[in-house]
Amino acid sequence: MKRFKVWSFVLAFSMVFGILSACGTSESPNSEGGAATESSSGETAEQPAAESAEKGNFNKEGFPIVNEAVTLSIMAPDTGMQNWKDMVVLQEMEKLTGIKLEYRNAPMDSFETKKNLVFASGDYPDMFYAASITPAEEVTYGAQGVLLPLEDLIDNYAPNIKKVLDEHPDIRKSITTPDGHIYSLPRIDLSAVWYRGPMWYNGEFLKALNMEKIPETTEELYAYLKRVKEEDPNGNGQADEIPFASVKLDDVRMFMLGWWGIYNEVIYSDKEGKVHYTPMEEGYKGYLTFLNRLWNDGLLDKETFSQTDEQKKAKGKNNQLAIFSDYLPYFTLGGEPDPEDEMMKPLKSEIADSPVYGKHPGLSRGAFAITSGNEHPEATIRWIDYLYSYEGSTLFDLGPEGTLWEYTDKANRVKKFLDVPGGGDREEFRATLTPNYGIVTPGVVDNDVSKGLKNEYDQWILEQNEEKLVPIAKVPYPIVYLTEQEQEEASKLRSDLDTYVKQMEAKFVTGQESLGNWDNYVAQLKKMGADRIAEIYQAAYDRWDQ
Structure with missing residues (x-):
C-alpha cells in the first residue's frame, strides 16, 4: 500500500x-x-x-x-x-x-x-x-x-x-x-472543480471484499454496500460497519443528485438554458427513493440526521465507514494520504444513463x-x-x-x-x-x-478529477444578480420552501412519509411558489445570458 x-x-x-x-x-x-x-x-x-x-x-x-x-x-x-x-x-x-x-x-x-x-x-x-x-x-x-x-x-x-x-x-x-x-x-x-468534497471509498474495505473495480451504477453500489454490512470488511468480528455515512445529507446531496442527472440541489440550468427547481424534479424523487432503500435495509447510517461531522469522523477513524464525503479521505479515516481510498465515480441510474457533476464556477x-x-x-x-x-x-x-x-x-x-x-x-x-x-x-x-511543487498525492487528486468528474461537469447555474424586487420575492419564498423541503427529505428517506405521496408533495411545493422560484431564476439567467 x-x-x-x-x-x-x-x-x-x-x-x-x-x-x-x-x-x-x-x-x-x-x-x-x-x-x-x-x-x-x-x-x-x-x-x-x-x-x-x-x-x-x-x-x-x-x-x-x-x-x-x-x-x-x-x-x-x-x-x-x-x-x-x-x-x-x-x-x-x-x-x-x-x-x-x-x-x-x-x-x-x-x-x-x-x-x-x-x-x-x-x-x-x-x-x-x-x-x-x-x-x-x-x-x-x-x-x-x-x-x-x-x-x-x-x-x-x-x-x-x-x-x-x-x-x-x-x-x-x-x-x-x-x-x-x-x-x-x-x-x-x-x-x-469541487463545490464540496467528493465521495470516497474506504480502500481497506475495497481490498477486503476483493473489489476489482468500483461500482459504476446505483445497483452495483447497492450490492457493494450490502456486502459491507454482511461480510465484516474491517475484520474485527463485529457487525459494526456503516456502509454509507453522512451528516444530514448536506455533504452528499449535490454529488448524489448528479446520478439522476441533476447539477445542483436547489436551482440549476440545463444545457439548453432552462432553469429547474430541483426538489420537484423526477431525478430528485429517484435520489430520495434510493436513500429510502438504503435506510430500510440498514445501509445508511441511522444517525445521519442527528450526528455532527466530528461524530462521523470518529467512526471513520474507528474504521467503520465504507463510503463518505470529505475534502480528502484521510480527513475522515485518519492516517496518511492513501490513493487506495478511491474517489467515487458518479454513478449511472435508472433515470440517467450518463451522470452529471455540478462544477465550481x-x-x-x-x-x-x-x-x-x-x-x-x-x-x-x-x-x-x-x-x-x-x-x-x-x-x-x-x-x-x-x-x-x-x-x-x-x-x-x-x-x-x-x-x-x-x-x-x-x-x-x-x-x-x-x-x-x-x-x-x-x-x-x-x-x-x-x-514543481505538486507532490504525488496532489497529482493523483488532479488525475482523479480529470478521469471521473471533469468529463461530465458543468457549472450548475451562473453567478447572477437578482433585481431588488426579485430578491425580496425569492427570499420570502425560499425561506418557507427550503424549510419544507428539508423536513420532507428526512421524512421520505426515513419512511415517515411514503414516496407514494410524491404528487401531493409536488402540489404543495407549487402552492408554496416553487414554479415562481424557477421563473425568477430563469429571468436572471436570461439577463446574464444576453
Whole structure:
C-alpha cells in the first residue's frame, strides 16, 4: 500500500478557496444572488483618479506606484496567525509600491458584524480585502456611492485584471451589476472543480471484499454496500460497519443528485438554458427513493440526521465507514494520504444513463472593493492589480523567494520547496508570511505558481478529477444578480420552501412519509411558489445570458 506522508500547499490553498466560497452566500448556486438598484455613482471613480494623477505622484506603469509614500487603510478578516503589519509579504509590497497600509482587522468570527457596523457608521476604510462583500452589499452601497465603480479604473490602470476579464467575458458578466458597474473584484480559479468534497471509498474495505473495480451504477453500489454490512470488511468480528455515512445529507446531496442527472440541489440550468427547481424534479424523487432503500435495509447510517461531522469522523477513524464525503479521505479515516481510498465515480441510474457533476464556477465574488473615502483609487487599483499577475500571485500565495521555496528553473517557473525555517508545519509558517491564508482573497490562481511543487498525492487528486468528474461537469447555474424586487420575492419564498423541503427529505428517506405521496408533495411545493422560484431564476439567467 503506497502512502504519502504529507499533502502540500497546493491542495491546501485550492481547498480553502473551494470550502469558503461554497459556504459563502454570494457564490453558491443555492444562494439568491444580490438585489440590484439604480446607481447614481457612475463618475465617482474618475474624479479622484484624475485629481491624484495630476499631482504627479502617481505612476501609471512600473514601480513604485507612487513616488512619495501614501497611506491607505485596509479592512480584512484576521485568521489570528500573525499581526498583518509583521507579514513579510505586505512589507515587500510596501517596498515595491510605495504604498503604506493602515490595518483595520477584525477576527474572522466577528468580521461580518464589524463590516456591517462600518457600513452603518460611514467610517469606511480605503479598501476592503477578502471581505466577502455580498451581491446585495455591492449594489446597495454602490448605488449610494460608498463603493466605487471599478470598470474605468480597470480599463485605465489594471492591465492584469483587464486581461482576465477580456479573455473570460462570463467572469465580467458575473461581476457586473445590472446597473452596468463593477463594484468588487473576485477570486478566480479557473481550474476549480469541487463545490464540496467528493465521495470516497474506504480502500481497506475495497481490498477486503476483493473489489476489482468500483461500482459504476446505483445497483452495483447497492450490492457493494450490502456486502459491507454482511461480510465484516474491517475484520474485527463485529457487525459494526456503516456502509454509507453522512451528516444530514448536506455533504452528499449535490454529488448524489448528479446520478439522476441533476447539477445542483436547489436551482440549476440545463444545457439548453432552462432553469429547474430541483426538489420537484423526477431525478430528485429517484435520489430520495434510493436513500429510502438504503435506510430500510440498514445501509445508511441511522444517525445521519442527528450526528455532527466530528461524530462521523470518529467512526471513520474507528474504521467503520465504507463510503463518505470529505475534502480528502484521510480527513475522515485518519492516517496518511492513501490513493487506495478511491474517489467515487458518479454513478449511472435508472433515470440517467450518463451522470452529471455540478462544477465550481471558479469565481468567488466580493473579495476586494474601494470606497468613496479613498483619495488614491488609481494607485489602489494598481496595488490590487499586481495580485492578478504571476509575480503577485507567487508572492502572496507562497511568500517571498528564499523563505519557503526557490526556483530550480526560473525561465520555466519551476520551483521546489525549502525546509521550513526552524522546522514545524509548512502551512502554519506560510500563514505568518502572507494574508492569503484561510480566507478567500482577491487574485487569480495561476497554475504556474505551483509548478514543481505538486507532490504525488496532489497529482493523483488532479488525475482523479480529470478521469471521473471533469468529463461530465458543468457549472450548475451562473453567478447572477437578482433585481431588488426579485430578491425580496425569492427570499420570502425560499425561506418557507427550503424549510419544507428539508423536513420532507428526512421524512421520505426515513419512511415517515411514503414516496407514494410524491404528487401531493409536488402540489404543495407549487402552492408554496416553487414554479415562481424557477421563473425568477430563469429571468436572471436570461439577463446574464444576453
